[in-house]
Amino acid sequence: MAKELTSRSENYSQWYNDLVIKADLAENSAVRGCMVIKPYGYAIWEKIQAELDRMFKETGHENAYFPLFIPKSFLSKEAEHVEGFAKECAVVTHHRLKKDPDGSGLVVDPEAKLEEELIVRPTSETIIWSTYKNWIQSYRDLPLLINQWANVVRWEMRTRLFLRTTEFLWQEGHTAHATEDEAMTEALKILDIYADFAERFMAVPVLKGVKSPNERFAGALETFCIEALMQDGKALQAGTSHFLGQNFAKAFDVTFVDKTNKLDYVWATSWGVSTRLMGALIMTHSDDNGLVLPPNLAPFQVVIVPIYKNEEQLTAISEKVVEISKKLKVLGITVKFDNNDNKKPGWKFAEYELKGVPVRLAIGARDLENNTVEVARRDDLTKETVSMDGIENYIDTLLKDIQHNMFKKAYDFRESTTREVNSYDEFKVEIEKGGFLMCHWDGTPETEEKIKEDTKATIRCIPLKGDITPGFCMVTGKPSLRRVAFARAY
Amino acid sequence: MAKELTSRSENYSQWYNDLVIKADLAENSAVRGCMVIKPYGYAIWEKIQAELDRMFKETGHENAYFPLFIPKSFLSKEAEHVEGFAKECAVVTHHRLKKDPDGSGLVVDPEAKLEEELIVRPTSETIIWSTYKNWIQSYRDLPLLINQWANVVRWEMRTRLFLRTTEFLWQEGHTAHATEDEAMTEALKILDIYADFAERFMAVPVLKGVKSPNERFAGALETFCIEALMQDGKALQAGTSHFLGQNFAKAFDVTFVDKTNKLDYVWATSWGVSTRLMGALIMTHSDDNGLVLPPNLAPFQVVIVPIYKNEEQLTAISEKVVEISKKLKVLGITVKFDNNDNKKPGWKFAEYELKGVPVRLAIGARDLENNTVEVARRDDLTKETVSMDGIENYIDTLLKDIQHNMFKKAYDFRESTTREVNSYDEFKVEIEKGGFLMCHWDGTPETEEKIKEDTKATIRCIPLKGDITPGFCMVTGKPSLRRVAFARAY
Numbered sequence: 001m002a003k004e005l006t007s008r009s010e011n012y013s014q015w016y017n018d019l020v021i022k023a024d025l026a027e028n029s030a031v032r033g034c035m036v037i038k039p040y041g042y043a044i045w046e047k048i049q050a051e052l053d054r055m056f057k058e059t060g061h062e063n064a065y066f067p068l069f070i071p072k073s074f075l076s077k078e079a080e081h082v083e084g085f086a087k088e089c090a091v092v093t094h095h096r097l098k099k100d101p102d103g104s105g106l107v108v109d110p111e112a113k114l115e116e117e118l119i120v121r122p123t124s125e126t127i128i129w130s131t132y133k134n135w136i137q138s139y140r141d142l143p144l145l146i147n148q149w150a151n152v153v154r155w156e157m158r159t160r161l162f163l164r165t166t167e168f169l170w171q172e173g174h175t176a177h178a179t180e181d182e183a184m185t186e187a188l189k190i191l192d193i194y195a196d197f198a199e200r201f202m203a204v205p206v207l208k209g210v211k212s213p214n215e216r217f218a219g220a221l222e223t224f225c226i227e228a229l230m231q232d233g234k235a236l237q238a239g240t241s242h243f244l245g246q247n248f249a250k251a252f253d254v255t256f257v258d259k260t261n262k263l264d265y266v267w268a269t270s271w272g273v274s275t276r277l278m279g280a281l282i283m284t285h286s287d288d289n290g291l292v293l294p295p296n297l298a299p300f301q302v303v304i305v306p307i308y309k310n311e312e313q314l315t316a317i318s319e320k321v322v323e324i325s326k327k328l329k330v331l332g333i334t335v336k337f338d339n340n341d342n343k344k345p346g347w348k349f350a351e352y353e354l355k356g357v358p359v360r361l362a363i364g365a366r367d368l369e370n371n372t373v374e375v376a377r378r379d380d381l382t383k384e385t386v387s388m389d390g391i392e393n394y395i396d397t398l399l400k401d402i403q404h405n406m407f408k409k410a411y412d413f414r415e416s417t418t419r420e421v422n423s424y425d426e427f428k429v430e431i432e433k434g435g436f437l438m439c440h441w442d443g444t445p446e447t448e449e450k451i452k453e454d455t456k457a458t459i460r461c462i463p464l465k466g467d468i469t470p471g472f473c474m475v476t477g478k479p480s481l482r483r484v485a486f487a488r489a490y
Numbered sequence: 491m492a493k494e495l496t497s498r499s500e501n502y503s504q505w506y507n508d509l510v511i512k513a514d515l516a517e518n519s520a521v522r523g524c525m526v527i528k529p530y531g532y533a534i535w536e537k538i539q540a541e542l543d544r545m546f547k548e549t550g551h552e553n554a555y556f557p558l559f560i561p562k563s564f565l566s567k568e569a570e571h572v573e574g575f576a577k578e579c580a581v582v583t584h585h586r587l588k589k590d591p592d593g594s595g596l597v598v599d600p601e602a603k604l605e606e607e608l609i610v611r612p613t614s615e616t617i618i619w620s621t622y623k624n625w626i627q628s629y630r631d632l633p634l635l636i637n638q639w640a641n642v643v644r645w646e647m648r649t650r651l652f653l654r655t656t657e658f659l660w661q662e663g664h665t666a667h668a669t670e671d672e673a674m675t676e677a678l679k680i681l682d683i684y685a686d687f688a689e690r691f692m693a694v695p696v697l698k699g700v701k702s703p704n705e706r707f708a709g710a711l712e713t714f715c716i717e718a719l720m721q722d723g724k725a726l727q728a729g730t731s732h733f734l735g736q737n738f739a740k741a742f743d744v745t746f747v748d749k750t751n752k753l754d755y756v757w758a759t760s761w762g763v764s765t766r767l768m769g770a771l772i773m774t775h776s777d778d779n780g781l782v783l784p785p786n787l788a789p790f791q792v793v794i795v796p797i798y799k800n801e802e803q804l805t806a807i808s809e810k811v812v813e814i815s816k817k818l819k820v821l822g823i824t825v826k827f828d829n830n831d832n833k834k835p836g837w838k839f840a841e842y843e844l845k846g847v848p849v850r851l852a853i854g855a856r857d858l859e860n861n862t863v864e865v866a867r868r869d870d871l872t873k874e875t876v877s878m879d880g881i882e883n884y885i886d887t888l889l890k891d892i893q894h895n896m897f898k899k900a901y902d903f904r905e906s907t908t909r910e911v912n913s914y915d916e917f918k919v920e921i922e923k924g925g926f927l928m929c930h931w932d933g934t935p936e937t938e939e940k941i942k943e944d945t946k947a948t949i950r951c952i953p954l955k956g957d958i959t960p961g962f963c964m965v966t967g968k969p970s971l972r973r974v975a976f977a978r979a980y
Binding site: 027029030031034035036037038039042043045046062063064065066067068069070071072073074075076082086087088089090091092093094095096097098099104105106108117118119120127130131134140146150151153155167169342 | 517519520521524525526527528529532533535536552553554555556557558559560561562563564565566572576577578579580581582583584585586587588589594595596598607608609610617620621624630636640641643645657659832
């Protein structure tokens with residue numbers, strides 16, 4: 001088979017790369033670190049977008065659009081923020097090319113140098129808060145609940161498709177509030193939306209928590225996150241929601257008159273998920289045969305492959321397929337009928353396995369005689385022959401079962417690889433096996449840094465739920481308020 | 491009233507600018523030439539996107555995503571293309587900032603200079619065709635029907651919100667075909683989609699035609715376009731669809747093996763509409779009171795304003811509103827109930843007029859007694875009091891009527907200002923009055939250029955339909971194959 005993948009056990013990283021490319025999800029472009037998202041991959045991203053967008057709007061958020069470019073001086077206004085992003089900025093310095101006087105090529109026209117350089121947005125807090133200054137005067141203008149779907153650029157030296165690319169697609173929410181409480185509530189509400197989406201749509205169980213100061217967003221007072229666990233035992237940060245306090249309001253002088261007629265700075269949050277979610281989706285579920293997609297995000301949930309020897313058989317099967325497809329569509333199930341005559345059924349079976357289509361139906365001449373159909377599920381690769389009667393309800397239930405089963409499998413895996421570790425020696429051994437290690441930590445950045453240097457593990461989060469028994473730091477023996485989740489991460 | 495607009499007769503250009511800003515559609519940003527699209531404006535754009543996306547998918551197109559950046563050398567590969575875009579490019583030259591050694595600011599890090607400059611895409615033909623090279627080998631890989639929703643940057647010196655901005659949002663389709671015929675058919679199919687969308691959704695009548703060579707897209711063999719007429723008598727190009735021949739396939743060496751086993755270059759089209767459509771929408775329909783939105787694109791189609799003297803009355807009205815809203819929603823009609831207690835009904839009436847909401851319902855205590863409601867339509871500013879019984883069907887019909895009426899009004903205006911002109915002297919007088927002037931032209935770029943210099947009018951298109959009687963050029967007296975449409979344009 002031409003499209004065979006490297007197996008996960010052989011080389012997990014190569015398996016991932018093979019899969020992304022061979023399943024037609026994305027590929028590297030001619031531009032260093034930038035990817036091309038191919039139609040099949042983009043169709044999954046569109047489903048992710050549609051559902052999140054619905055959830056944001058249901059909770060009162062509106063979409064808007066802010067400029068791609070940020071004046072260089074804006075970045076400097078929030079001290080920590082600039083620290084975090086200045087080193088990975090794409091900088092626009094000129095606005096024109098001209099013919100190379102020495103040859104046939106193009107050169108930058110030195111006369112078209114910008115007075116102030118423009119940064120291609122790595123994130124939009126600065127340009128948005130400079131805009132909010134004009135939108136907010138009174139508590140009546142608050143809250144402002146705005147989201148943007150956009151591309152952003154962070155100049156990464158080592159890139160991997162979906163997981164870390166120089167340009168990526170994301171949504172970024174930027175909200176403004178009259179009180180600290182309200183902003184904090186918003187940041188947590190979004191965290192819940194992210195977790196809910198990850199679990200119900202992506203079938204990816206996530207740990208909700210707070211980041212340690214080392215891992216906080218540049219400019220935030222508190223960063224909340226959802227952390228997922230990949231099949232190789234490494235964690236992946238799947239979304240973040242930041243409580244920004246009054247930092248950006250102060251940097252851009254955004255004040256408002258409150259109900260008591262007092263002037264105060266506005267409180268802020270920002271939050272985002274990106275095409276990185278595609279990486280989490282792929283690595284949580286897929287296997288050595290290819291992608292495994294949860295029915296709730298599959299571009300099409302059912303593929304029907306006809307098995308025939310001649311035109312006459314194909315016609316008879318096609319008629320039956322039209323009938324079945326109609327019934328499935330009524331239930332909101334998306335179906336593809338692959339009657340391409342250039343490819344053999346075996347090739348198609350492998351292709352749709354590679355592409356992770358949740359359910360495959362195969363119908364042959366004998367099936368027509370027997371009023372049956374062969375149903376294959378992608379998640380556990382089982383097959384069975386069932387009656388055509390009521391097939392639509394059978395498949396509807398099956399899709400729900402697959403969605404549930406995929407979540408459960410991922411959840412069980414995470415639970416089985418999450419364990420308490422009490423000594424640093426034990427930690428060094430256990431971290432090699434992957435998974436979340438729940439350990440006591442003295443709360444200092446120094447200890448966290450030491451652990452990272454020794455073991456490449458970081459604190460993924462301080463979970464919002466779970467065991468809060470105090471103890472003693474596994475490294476320094478100093479008091480610890482509670483266990484936190486360590487892992488190696490993407 | 492704080493939000494009064496400049497009237498159209500006083501200063502059309504100022505009226506447009508006032509309207510865009512006061513109706514909360516968009517505003518200028520801190521970045522020269524870039525706009526902020528505000529939530530209300532963006533909600534209209536989302537409706538435009540949703541419908542076009544549906545139409546593209548229904549005709550077999552898929553979405554994908556290509557990089558924001560284009561290597562400088564790519565631009566040079568198609569000679570005319572580079573000619574058209576090199577002068578208005580945002581150029582990325584560095585990938586890092588560092589602290590200014592002399593002070594507290596940031597400077598570009600000279601050590602982070604890119605080997606090859608990157609251009610922020612002004613359009614994506616080059617990066618996409620460099621990618622297609624790897625996707626296409628055989629006629630079996632064709633046609634490739636791909637669309638992208640994206641932001642693009644063209645460094646404009648004189649910008650106007652929506653109409654001409656340095657950054658704008660658009661969709662760009664890029665298709666690849668095995669034959670010239672098929673590519674030409676695709677370019678025309680898309681033109682039909684654009685025209686259909688403009689007329690049925692935007693209620694904007696458009697002239698479908700071909701561009702003269704002077705106005706062709708840089709790199710195209712033929713540019714088809716839809717041209718709309720604004721209320722001030724100026725034309726606006728609302729969408730273009732290009733037949734690119736084999737130009738980009740040759741520039742990027744994209745060949746395929748055809749059915750007869752012969753190697754040939756691939757045939758191409760590209761096509762796009764942008765946030766410029768927002769400008770066309772606004773300028774076609776709006777009046778001195780504000781925006782007038784066609785029901786098919788209004789963020790909400792109906793607003794309900796309660797008229798009450800006390801809490802008790804508001805409660806009774808609210809109950810009725812819930813009932814009406816439910817019935818409207820069943821019919822797919824979007825409704826906003828504005829029960830904001832801080833604003834008076836008069837203020838709300840003016841506000842929703844400014845925002846162009848197609849239908850306004852006002853319900854007071856007396857209406858409850860009489861089982862009536864006041865219905866005001868935005869397009870012709872008429873009001874009537876109707877019975878609550880069957881109100882949902884009444885409004886459903888009314889919205890269709892408004893949609894139709896808006897189109898008809900715009901169509902009648904265009905027809906009344908489209909006229910045949912036979913001498914150049916007459917032309918110079920008539921062009922001052924606006925509208926499309928249908929004139930004979932000798933087919934040369936020189937004559938077209940002269941007319942532009944003398945009168946600022948250009949050939950908007952050579953219409954695909956209409957009078958094809960030959961005649962003589964109004965300027966040179968040379969033979970003319972047919973009349974073409976002249977106008978001054980945005």
